[in-house]
Amino acid sequence: MKFGVVVFPGTWSDRDCGWVIDQVLGVQLQYLWHKDADLKGCDCIILPGGFAYGDYLRTGAIARFAPVMEKVGEFADRGGLVWGICNGFQILCEAGLLPGVLTRNASLEFRCEWTNLVVERNDLAYTSKCSEREVIRVPISHGEGSYFADPATLSRLEQNGQVVFRYCDPNGNVVASSNPNGSMHNIAGIVNKRGNVLGMMPHPERCSEPELGGSDGLKLFRSVTESAMRVLAS
């Protein structure tokens, strides 16, 4: 099992993801440079947080042209696991691998705080270690994380069960007061229809050790590892 962590100019969460993979989980880690045209046999590709290419024009708009992204797109088409976190989610939307777009937070503020997320699906490679409708605590750190999609796309997402994480209160109630950025339907993370491409604004890599105030994020990394191992064994 090997995780690939993509590094664009301006990426800043690559080492945090790498630390969790390498030091906490103890599985194989491969950094992938944005100019790489080869995914080097990785089983799950992470597009980490940051400000790829300075977020010029729009968040994620330029990163989608990186040579590595062509390979990531092909990998996703083949059913490979592609996991966009924060800026990675924004890139996946701009690249058309996920529907919708992340816009400026309703508050206009950069929000760096803990959030509660209700896990709406635990049948995915990313969430298999979570229990049904489990509430996990994961921090956010973004200025443009307000999820927007047109009404038709939004209802399709809901009908298909593509919403994976929603901002909620500590008891799992999805309420307006627990929405940190104005996302439609309190959406914090979505998956493509096939279930292999996940985008989420919160940062699981920043809460994967108790020393950091919580380790709920590790459940997602463990889920992916276990799922990938199962695929490799089959």
Add this chain to the structure above:
Amino acid sequence: MIARVVVTPKPLVNDPQGITVKQGLATLGFREVSDVRIGKYIEVRLDAANEHEARQRVEAMCRQLLANHVIEDFHFEIESEAASKR
């Protein structure tokens, strides 16, 4: 030629920047303001045989990169360099 592209948030899209600026204008006494929407202005200098061709190319640029069709509308004007120098 020069294309002057204006990208604006779609009517359905919440524009918190616009709302905040509207509030600022009201604070300054501009109470007649009912709405403010904030977009982007992009100048593109390009070579094209004629205005028709330039128009087609810029339209494609807007669709593929300059605007995100999910949240933004765009419009543009084409000016020949000679006209812009006058």
